[in-house]
Amino acid sequence: QKEVEQDPGPLSVPEGAIVSLNCTYSNSAFQYFMWYRQYSRKGPELLMYTYSSGNKEDGRFTAQVDKSSKYISLFIRDSQPSDSATYLCAMSEASGSARQLTFGSGTQLTVLP
Amino acid sequence: EAGVTQSPTHLIKTRGQQATLRCSPISGHTSVYWYQQALGLGLQFLLWYDEGEERNRGNFPPRFSGRQFPNYSSELNVNALELEDSALYLCASSWLDRGRVGANVLTFGAGSRLTVL
Numbered sequence: 001q002k003e004v005e006q007d008p009g010p011l012s013v014p015e016g017a018i019v020s021l022n023c024t025y026s027n028s029a030f031q032y033f034m035w036y037r038q039y040s041r042k043g044p045e046l047l048m049y050t051y052s053s054g055n056k057e058d059g060r061f062t063a064q065v066d067k068s069s070k071y072i073s074l075f076i077r078d079s080q081p082s083d084s085a086t087y088l089c090a091m092s093e094a095s096g097s098a099r100q101l102t103f104g105s106g107t108q109l110t111v112l113p
Numbered sequence: 114e115a116g117v118t119q120s121p122t123h124l125i126k127t128r129g130q131q132a133t134l135r136c137s138p139i140s141g142h143t144s145v146y147w148y149q150q151a152l153g154l155g156l157q158f159l160l161w162y163d164e165g166e167e168r169n170r171g172n173f174p175p176r177f178s179g180r181q182f183p184n185y186s187s188e189l190n191v192n193a194l195e196l197e198d199s200a201l202y203l204c205a206s207s208w209l210d211r212g213r214v215g216a217n218v219l220t221f222g223a224g225s226r227l228t229v230l
Contacts, residue, residue: 032217042223042224043203043222043223044156044221045221046218046219049218090219100146100158100169100217103148103155103156103158105155106155106156
């Protein structure tokens, strides 16, 4: 079993839809949870990160962490064609050298105009 | 501020040859990470260098190696290339204060695409 599982998609939605992207993990020591976005032929870029459980909102994006279920989500409201990309979840422990990130395999999202 | 830069952008080699990829981190960042992203697969962790030392290594054969220079730039060497080594190789950098607790935010370069024929 992989340490971080992410549905690879592909996921295709109409413009304006609410998108839900999810990851599950097995390491209960993970404390930092991140979402990266990767456009085609580009490197991943950080969207947002959260610490421990709870929600964090940034514009149209909301990250949610449920540590009891070992489940994290990224919601995109009012999705736009420019949101079409691969979304990668990543997570790490809190301190020292254990802060090396473990990535999910990524979910490919297409938002249709 | 310049981001993480990688060179070359594209590299074409034949089986059995050696490839060398280079990475310059963001100024002030002391940690450099290398990832392999093969088509349809996620980011597979290769190597982590911090302060000139190898801190961790992913599940790759020894023909994948690298080093970090005193200016914190890094190179990745792949010897005896195989067809399945064809992938996008991503370098990322961060500033990791090992004495503190905090998020380890990686900034990625655009990658070097290696094609093995």
